[in-house]
Amino acid sequence: MNQNVRWKLVLILAVIALSVWSFYPPSTKINLGLDLKGGVHLVLRVQTDDALKLETETTVERLRDTLTRGSVQFTKVEMKDAKSFVVEGVQNDQAYRAAAVDPDAVYNRSSGVGGYTYAMKPNIENQLRGEAVTQALQTIERRVNELGVAEPIVARQGAVDQILVELPGVSDVQRAKDIIRNTAVLELKIVEQGPFASEELAKQAYSNNVPPETLLLPGSGDPAAGAGTPGTVYYAVRRASVVTGRDLRNARPTLDENNLPAVSFSFNSEGARKFGAATETNIGRQLAIVLDNRVFSAPVIQSRISDEGRISGSFTQQEAQDLSLVLKSGALPASLTYLEERTVGPSLGAESVRAGVLASIGGLAMVVVFMVFYYKLTGLNAIISIVVNLIILLGLMAYLGFTMTLPGIAGFILTIGMGVDSNVLIFERIKEEMTTARGARAAVNAGFDRVWWTIVDTHVSSLISACLLLQFGTGPIRGFAVTLIIGLLANVFTAVFVSRTVFELVLGRRQAQTLSI
Amino acid sequence: MQIFTNTNYNFIRWRWHAIGLSTAIILAGAVLIATRGMALGIDFSGGTLVVVQFEQQVGEDRVRSAVNSIPGDKVVQQIGTVAERQIMIRLPQAASVEQGTSLESGSKAIEDAIRAAGLPKFEVVKRDVVGPVIGADLQRRGLLATLVSILAITAYIAVRFRPSFAIGAIAATFHDLLVTIAFLAFFGYDLSLNVVAAILTITGYSVNDTIVIFDRVRENLRSKRRDSLEEVVNTSVNQTLSRTIITAGTTFLSVLALYLFGGEALRGFAFTMLVGVVSGTYSTVFIASAIAIILSKKPKTAAVAAADTPRANRKQKGAKAS
Numbered sequence: 001m002n003q004n005v006r007w008k009l010v011l012i013l014a015v016i017a018l019s020v021w022s023f024y025p026p027s028t029k030i031n032l033g034l035d036l037k038g039g040v041h042l043v044l045r046v047q048t049d050d051a052l053k054l055e056t057e058t059t060v061e062r063l064r065d066t067l068t069r070g071s072v073q074f075t076k077v078e079m080k081d082a083k084s085f086v087v088e089g090v091q092n093d094q095a096y097r098a099a100a101v102d103p104d105a106v107y108n109r110s111s112g113v114g115g116y117t118y119a120m121k122p123n124i125e126n127q128l129r130g131e132a133v134t135q136a137l138q139t140i141e142r143r144v145n146e147l148g149v150a151e152p153i154v155a156r157q158g159a160v161d162q163i164l165v166e167l168p169g170v171s172d173v174q175r176a177k178d179i180i181r182n183t184a185v186l187e188l189k190i191v192e193q194g195p196f197a198s199e200e201l202a203k204q205a206y207s208n209n210v211p212p213e214t215l216l217l218p219g220s221g222d223p224a225a226g227a228g229t230p231g232t233v234y235y236a237v238r239r240a241s242v243v244t245g246r247d248l249r250n251a252r253p254t255l256d257e258n259n260l261p262a263v264s265f266s267f268n269s270e271g272a273r274k275f276g277a278a279t280e281t282n283i284g285r286q287l288a289i290v291l292d293n294r295v296f297s298a299p300v301i302q303s304r305i306s307d308e309g310r311i312s313g314s315f316t317q318q319e320a321q322d323l324s325l326v327l328k329s330g331a332l333p334a335s336l337t338y339l340e341e342r343t344v345g346p347s348l349g350a351e352s353v354r355a356g357v358l359a360s361i362g363g364l365a366m367v368v369v370f371m372v373f374y375y376k377l378t379g380l381n382a383i384i385s386i387v388v389n390l391i392i393l394l395g396l397m398a399y400l401g402f403t404m405t406l407p408g409i410a411g412f413i414l415t416i417g418m419g420v421d422s423n424v425l426i427f428e429r430i431k432e433e434m435t436t437a438r439g440a441r442a443a444v445n446a447g448f449d450r451v452w453w454t455i456v457d458t459h460v461s462s463l464i465s466a467c468l469l470l471q472f473g474t475g476p477i478r479g480f481a482v483t484l485i486i487g488l489l490a491n492v493f494t495a496v497f498v499s500r501t502v503f504e505l506v507l508g509r510r511q512a513q514t515l516s517i
Numbered sequence: 518m519q520i521f522t523n524t525n526y527n528f529i530r531w532r533w534h535a536i537g538l539s540t541a542i543i544l545a546g547a548v549l550i551a552t553r554g555m556a557l558g559i560d561f562s563g564g565t566l567v568v569v570q571f572e573q574q575v576g577e578d579r580v581r582s583a584v585n586s587i588p589g590d591k592v593v594q595q596i597g598t599v600a601e602r603q604i605m606i607r608l609p610q611a612a613s614v615e616q617g618t619s620l621e622s623g624s625k626a627i628e629d630a631i632r633a634a635g636l637p638k639f640e641v642v643k644r645d646v647v648g649p650v651i652g653a654d655l656q657r658r659g660l661l662a663t664l665v666s667i668l669a670i671t672a673y674i675a676v677r678f679r680p681s682f683a684i685g686a687i688a689a690t691f692h693d694l695l696v697t698i699a700f701l702a703f704f705g706y707d708l709s710l711n712v713v714a715a716i717l718t719i720t721g722y723s724v725n726d727t728i729v730i731f732d733r734v735r736e737n738l739r740s741k742r743r744d745s746l747e748e749v750v751n752t753s754v755n756q757t758l759s760r761t762i763i764t765a766g767t768t769f770l771s772v773l774a775l776y777l778f779g780g781e782a783l784r785g786f787a788f789t790m791l792v793g794v795v796s797g798t799y800s801t802v803f804i805a806s807a808i809a810i811i812l813s814k815k816p817k818t819a820a821v822a823a824a825d826t827p828r829a830n831r832k833q834k835g836a837k838a839s
Contacts, residue, residue: 035782043651159654173644177621338620340651345642348568355780363774367767374763407711410775410783414790417771418722421764425729428760454732457677458725464673465666465721469714472662477714484718 002508008501015493016388019395029398033405035476036353038346039168040176043339044140046161050334051132052125053082058249059103059118060085062269070099080117083125088115132334133161140165140180140336149176162339173343180336187241190278191286191298195219195233202234215239217288219295235295237288242278247271253320261320266308276306356409363413364390367420375427377516381502382423385494389419392490393483402486405479415487421458422495425451431517440515444503448496455496462488524758529751532807539692539804546699555702558709558785559645561659563610563652565623568643571602575636580604583634587626596781603642610649620646659713666717667691670724678731685809686727689800693723696796697789704788711786719793722768726761726801731809733757746813750806758802765798 023029034041056079064077074096075089090096103109107118133156140163141154149167157164170176192214196202202216210216218232251265267275279287279301286298367386371379393415397404430447437443463485470481559566581593584606592607608623624644631639667690675683697716706712733753741749772794776787
């Protein structure tokens, strides 16, 4: 065997071995899409107008408060719509402007007769909308993780305010949807007693007669003893919340006076007033931070806190970060609506896989019979190159972590039919060359050389449409485009390189004049 | 084995007949779509589609009467074989679907109605609810992707070959698109996401075929300088004929396997591909080269078409007589 051919053969076998190693066993190595595995695909829209409305509401409230406290005369401060508000009946412009500084950072002010009109700055509007979507994304992610779904996807999609959620293998769709869309409710409540090791013990503390103004809530571990303590504990808290997530303005991880990780938060004016009053009268008690009816932590109130505060426990850096994220997410400023829901039951998915495998085998069998019938032994060459093509396709899909979808199976089968095209192109040319060229080898060489640019042109044009398909597509269609693209690229390698090597191998030892074609 | 040995069919002579036949099919499709409307799948029209699997066999009619009380044009259809016991129920887009709750109401109404009718126990194996926002968005993106795809391929051919060839290729591609859509209308298939994916694949496939011939034309133009373009094109079509037919054959066979065994979900896709493969092959031989020739003729482009017709007719009469 020629040295050159030997190296080519080694390369081809290595590629095959690597590919097989990548995708074997396919049941665990190949990612199946929701349409094959079963599960839910949801698209939600974040009502970002809500976030603008909240900002304007808060600003109006604060401005009214500031003006009243600064004794600036006015008749009305009123929200017009989500993005604008008006101030009327201002007597002293100078005093007004000195007092009302805050809104100018967020709103453009225009003067009218005895008043002002404020309109939100476009860049701030975009920023608020963007933040609302990001916060919604984080909230949903957290909730989805709570659902305990394996390999969920939560991502932005299409238009800026759309979020895609994919939950493989979820059968209780309604529950999943409810949990995702439920507005995260953050409440800060004063702890009356607790924590108790169980709900029973908590009830016993009230002689099994819990008063209506008291609420028993579960919480994880003992926050005072550090997060991560196993088990669920119960707190008896006052039903009326001191403040809720709607009063929260921001939360971020920080460090406390001992340089330990902590979470600082800030309230809007209304929240600050309520919180200040409540913390002042409850120094020394525990404050339960309740999220979606679960006590997250219950730090002891050290001093009066008004519009800014800090939660220090024994947090790790990560925990402080998570808690501030949750607090922020909890204060979700926008509601969600569903735009699309697609559910596939696991049995239907399995059925589709079975049908896909059957169709692939059927397609391959028909093409094999046809090629061997038409091209005889050379037909086997084409079959080797298709099979190697499919092996590389599966290997790359698995290696790159792409998802196989139902249309992806169609792409796989199309690769069988269209992949032979390059072989047919070459074989037909070889046949033609056989009539003029001297010997089979020369004909084979001429055949490959003459069609090379045709193969390039056809592959480029197919890749163009496949890439646009990738651009256009949602989940399943992208799977189709991906198989098509990988199939096309692998095809250049198999139809030209592998097929030619096989020819060289067959024709290498003899100066053949004929070829079984 | 060789099916086509040194063929010398005069394909170019038949170009006006071919263009006539294609125009007839496309017009028939257009009339059908104009009168009945193109059936849009749930991906584009929005709405609710539920597939339920019953524990015992239930006829379509019983399910139809069960869901009769739900307003709107409903479609109730058996899926796959009777033994699979699967029935598909489709509801149109409800009027006020923007709110999250009403998006779910359709599928809930279906389930409640079937339960109330006392049909055997069932399981929902598939549920698609698509809101109007998504539907409109997908329509826009599907159209855009198809057009951009055709434009990009045209630009590529114009650069690699000559502009008149690019126009021939784009004409053949549009031809395949329209013929495929016409056949979808004839056979009552919905335009779904999968079908659009197939149509986009067809654009790539059809141009593929055309490129193979054009490549050969370019090669022959260098070696056969004395022949007219018409003759060169005809020779090239003949030289590549067996490749054209065989490739169409293998692609057709694999798509046929998909159509037969691939299951209900991919049937629309497979049908579109079947039509597209046949149309793509036909247009490559008859349409793309014909238009390339017509456009390559000397400046009098507009006059050429008129002047050409009688001559083609004369030739055809001659052929019949002999």
